[in-house]
Amino acid sequence: MGTLNTTFLTADSSFLTGMGSSVNLAGNFYGFNVSASPSEADARAMQSDWSMVGRDISDAMIQVVSEEPCLKRA
Secondary structure (H helix, E strand, O other), X not given: OOOOOOOOOOEEOOHHHHHHHOOOOXXXXXXXXXXXXXXXXXXXXXXXXHHHHHHHHHHHHHHHHHOOXXXXXX
């Protein structure tokens, strides 16, 4: 499936890109993710977002199962 992240529609950047953009007067320093159409971009972003939600739920379930059960108070 590929790498999932929550920044699909944002610019790809790094520390050096940020430093270089401070002296860039042309304003075309950032490269954005490209899709064939706006609807494809939305679909890919939504798929990535919901996959992250599913991963968060899975991680929470694993954490709950690994915890020791609570003792009932008498």
